[in-house]
Amino acid sequence: MELEHSHHPTVPLYLLVFGALIVLTGITVLVAFQDFGVMNNVIALGIAGIKTTLVVLFFMHVKYSSRLTKMFAAAGAFWLAILISFTLSDTLTRKSHPVQGWVPLPFVQTPGPIESVPFVEHQPGQASEHH
Amino acid sequence: MSESHAHAVVAHHDPTVAHQFDDKAQQTEAVTLGMWAFLAQEVLFFGAVFTGYTVYRSYYPDSFIAGSHHLDIKLGGFNTAVLIASSLTMALAVHAAQNTKRIRLVFFLLATLFLGFVFLGVKVIEYGDKFHHHLIPGLGFLWAEPHGDPKHVQIFYSFYFAMTGMHALHMIIGAAILLPLIWMAIRGRFSAAYYAPIEMFGLYWHFVDIVWIFLFPLLYLLGLHAQ
């Protein structure tokens, strides 16, 4: 494991990465003002991904670290991808329709404390008003 | 697993190696893996709220765009640059420690701390502005604009404050950890032989930067082309 710190980025390399990050930030902002339709999201996330990769590889030294460290670094991202993608697999493919006649409670824009939300005493056998 | 760890339990003469480790190399490896495991956990911690954000953005795109327009892109962009700069100064601090450059180390740690405070100061300005415009859910939220359903804009701002608030909390914790590190650096505790705390803190600080790298486009840069 002594190999871990045998090679390190130099100051010029750090400055280069810094410059790239600033430039990419600028590009992100400029692209946001253009209309690329759904690609706006893809580009924004893609640039964020590139910036992250630069920070991880160079500022966080992962490029020069052991394979195990690289795996640990990738694990978090991979597991987050599972969470987001499988949740979206539900929310984007639902075909549910609102319940007939269900009307949400009026939206009070300056709500009071929770005691002001009425607690309906529940009699057995009676359907609840709040669904 | 390195065979160099094969020796009997002996008293360590190196005060920078804890008793449970055989040698410096094992300690460094353990501490690095430990920090990365912690960061992996942090990715999932923030990831939960990012997931919620993603779901609601897909449900209420117009309200999210309307809410995002009230965020100041200049302040957000400035803060992004500030954080990236603080990552640079942090990386340079680690570099200084690796080369036993004490004064440089202290300088770059102080610079990182300073940039962190600048970031937090801008956030205070932003949050104050939100308060004045009644955009803090739970504290007199009021949305009277024609675009966006008030309920759904409130959800946008709920996520805005949850995500940036959690991020700011992590920055405050980072600043709090930086203070004793700066003190120890001034006292000359770090050198090429022992700089792991600086490096490990650096990993944490860079992670906090990465969270903001995603927060900025997701929160501030929605629907700008429609303006």
Place this chain on the structure above:
Amino acid sequence: MSAVPIPRQSETPGLEMPRQHYLNAGYSIKSWLLTLDHKRIAILYLISVSAFFVMGALFAGMIRLELLTPQGDLLEAETYNKMFTMHGVIMIFFVLIPSIPAILGNFLIPLMIGARDVAFPRLNLLSWYVFMTGGVFLMTAAIFGGVDTGWTFYTPYSSVYSNTNVMLAGMGAFTAGFSSILTGLNFIVTIHTMRAPGMTWFRLPLFIWAHYATSLIQVLATPVIAMTLVLMMLERSLHLGIFDPNLGGDPVLFQHLFWFYSHPAVYIMILPGMGVISEIIACFTRRRIFGYSFVAFSSLGIAIIGFFVWGHHLFVSSQSVYAGMAFSLITFLVAVPSAIKTFNWTATMYKASISYESPMVFAFGFLGLFVIGGVTGLFLGAIGLDVHMHDTYFVVAHFHYIMVGGEIMAFLGALHFWWPKMFGRKYPEGWAILAAALVFIGFNLTFFPQFLVGYLGMPRRYHTYPAEFQLFNVLSTAGASILGVGYLLPFFYLPWSIRFGQVAGPNPWRAKGLEWQVQSPPLTENFEQTPIVTEEAYEYSHLEAKVV
């Protein structure tokens, strides 16, 4: 190969307790509360988890007492809701999740891999204090009137409508979660970096593989529920509307985020138990576990595949049918690694020289009950069947078979197997067999009727039920009382043995493994010299015939 029998208690005369060990290395409160020794931290966890177990069992007792009769005559509906909520929150977050890892994992992992301690001893101690802080939050919630949302904290009831101590209970679960993350982080790093020379990955005991897989889940899944509870508590205090349909929120999103952790959490609960069973079966069949690498990889397989199935808790929640089908398919897939383990354990026992010491009796109990619990999980994993059985007692029976019939049995087996190592003395074997028998009989009598009554339609979390279900409930409560006695016995004979039990010596079970090569109880630093490992795991054919 001829198997070497395990010596009977009476056949080990002349053993003495070692002069110095981790228990007499200091007697002050400070030496315990500020300890950095993983073994002492394990004992701290043992005491606190046992206390939480008693509390959770008392709440279960109230549930079973109420359910003796169809009418709601013992408790009000709201009070009953608080009973099952507290029972669930305590048992899951404060008993099952920490049980084997925080107690036996903490004690044994450094010993089994040949290390002096875990990688981060101070973090280890911190994890116990964080655990206790979570317990304080939860007990405060109990004292101030309890919480009635169910351990699942579903919104919008928890975040908008419930008038009970949701914030305190949420803080309790949130805090306990961080204790779990710290433990998992410690174990991952310890297993990667602190193995003794010669201890390659494939020479590790399967207990270690199981705990490694468990730790992966602890680190990657727990933060999600931490954030989810934070969001739920923010909604409750600030009326945010993230999960409130009235405000455009999606309650099913809460369920997704909740179960993303809570399903892998059940693997946190069962995987360590499976590791224990591998160790016990190897010892009491005098054999290497059949298909060692399959069992090792199956632990990882369960951990990883287990992250892709959480939607099977949401089949009837209005989750998309397409997502439901995907989750259902993968749920069937996750049963495969568990089945592999079960087949391999069985194959290990085929034509082996089996001896029926108390740990092995608990292991046999595990095998049968885990199979029933696991298979009924498959029934529930089929969407059509789940529509009928969701939120009925069938589900309750299913998870109790795995968590109690599986995990708690394995925990008891582990406690008995390693008790002599932890305290240097053996417990009275007869009482242990009796306890195992009572637990097994009581458990089945408690929970098997629940499969039947659940299939017949009795819903869960109700304090009343139709009169025709009473027989099943009476049987179940009767079984619970027998189960209670079975659990009570170890609380007597185990502490008794610490003072009065027969001295055990280093290896009373003639087992293989580094932990059995040191004295009982071990030294604080575990090994006098760092061991060098030269043989594979479970080399039972190399045991000498001479009794130590």
